[in-house]
Amino acid sequence: MADTVTPRKHERSFVRTFLTSPTAVKGEEDSAKMLRGAIGLRGMQAPDVWTPDNEDATAPTMRDEGAENVAEVVAEEGADFPGEIHPRIVWRRDDAGTRYQGLQHMLRIADPKKEAIEHIDGFVFPEVGDIDDWKKADEAVTMVENEYGLEEGSLKMSVIVECAQAELALEDLRDEMGKPTNNLERLFMLVDGEVDYTKDMRAITPTGGLPPWVELRHNTSRGASAAGLIAVDGPYDDIRDIEGYRNRTIENSAMGMNGIWSLTPDQVVTANKSPLPPVEGYWLLEAGDRKIELDDEGDAWTYAGDRVTLEETGDRYRLTVGDDRKELDEDELHQELVDMLEYVPNMDDMVDSMEEFEEARDSGIGAIAMTRDATVRIDGVEMEIEDDRMWDEATYEAAMTPVKLFQDVYENRPDQHEELEEMYGANVVDRATEIGS
Incomplete structure (x- = not known):
């Protein structure tokens, strides 16, 4: 049977975990302390995608220093990090000054003289609007590539869907990607940002908490599937509720969204294991x-x-x-x-x-x-x-999806091999990696 899934441009087919870290913390002797802790994570504690967050997680007055910290820490330790590295820069659909600042931070981080760019896989853009704004973000990345002699399209681009404009833009992706006037084929992840989405929608709940936004998650997953991208759910901010977080990942997987934002190493471990086939039936x-x-x-x-x-x-x-x-x-x-x-x-x-x-x-x-x-x-x-x-x-093809996820993890995360063999047994792991080949 022919593969009916839209082909993906990038090697990774799945992202289970998307961990963000502040790029600069005021008042610390080493403002890059959080970056150094995150880049040292290994095994099930290490995410598939690590995002040094130079936007919401970092105070505005610290973001210039944060960009320098990202370049320094990634240059020093990025070669050994087992996942992909995608810094988040500032961007705003309705503010040219913020977009310019984001471009400047990308240029600082990607400067080959700082020796970090060889370990950076792409950039994450928050606050994107309609499809024209996605093209502006793509053009900004293309400028960085041209500034430093990098191959066009070599840096991935991910966006955070945080408003109705961005959600509606999901409908336009298949028509826009691949046109000679853009490099939108560099798109990698679509990440939901339910907090800002709630604000943009002017939604109100009795408790002040977030609505479940099942439709947003479905639309993002559908848009990712149609365009050959990866869908990732937004943050689950009750960091003590690991069972609730696990249930959220299970609910997401049922709609094709196998990745979720992680805020702590405990959440990373949960999200790394949750979409994999269970150890016991x-x-x-x-x-x-x-x-x-x-x-x-x-x-x-x-x-x-x-x-x-x-x-x-x-x-x-x-x-x-x-x-x-x-x-x-x-x-x-x-x-x-x-x-x-x-x-x-x-x-x-x-x-x-x-x-x-x-x-x-x-x-x-x-x-x-x-x-x-x-x-x-x-x-x-x-x-x-x-x-x-x-x-x-x-x-058979439907049943292969969780096994393909396991195979993708096994291929791209050798640092997890030992833990996977402890979970399933070496014999099962060997057989699982051969199925479908």
Whole structure:
């Protein structure tokens, strides 16, 4: 089957983590202290993309010094940083003076005499407006490349979608990219900025918190997919709520947005691991409006909550879900449970299924049935269930997405190899890297 995904210009297909750091901190003996700490991160604590933030994270009076700090720190330690480095500069769609300042900071950071540019992959632009403003940002990067004799298009450009104008510009990307009048093919990431977006939309919530902006995340993910780019969600500022942050990454992955802004090393670790296939497979039970993970007790997968009850009444069963009660025979109960249960495969399960399908496909079989079975226990009542699913080429390609993410991580993040092998086991890692090749 032909690949229907829009081709990507850049080597990286996925970005899980986007970590920002202040470029200059006033009152510190070393104003670049935060940069030095971030650039030293390794393994699961190190992001896929590190963004020295010379905009919101840095006071306006410190930004000139911040640009110098970026150049100095990246020149000294950038060669050893395991992720990509994309500084964020100041930019504003309605302020030419701010745009000029951003250009000057890029020129300082990219000056070959400072020896940082060879380790810098691109720049991040905040506060962009409509598509004409994206072209201005692209032109600014082109000016930097021409100033220092760099190949046009060699520096990537990422934008933060922080207003309705930028969101609407997503619709224009496919038509504008590739025209001889711009270098927009340098675009790499589309990052949501929900805080400024909320301000731009004049949105109000009773608590003063941010709306979920599911539509924005969907639109950004769709725009990235259509243009062959990478979508990244904005910051989750309750840094103590790691479980909420993890749930946000899971919700995002379901709409094709596998990256998220990280504010702390703990968030980086969570976001680096979350979109990868799980280490252990598990069953989910649909209980009303929730899906609840069953407990693995060795001999059975057990539900011990009160949203679902099951009792045996002679040769029949009484199944209650919330206010809904059903009297069922054994076959009817089996089908009901099959409909309520869903298996979440681990990496080993995925590789097994893919290897089985590849073997069948190579022998000329176009579709095969995959069977998953388990013993389920609810209120002491046990039931053996089997669930069959047909696999064809389309199913295989869809199931490859999380494995392709793993392969992309394994190829681009050798500093995480040891941790990945500890998570999955060397045998599973070896097989996963070979699937689809």
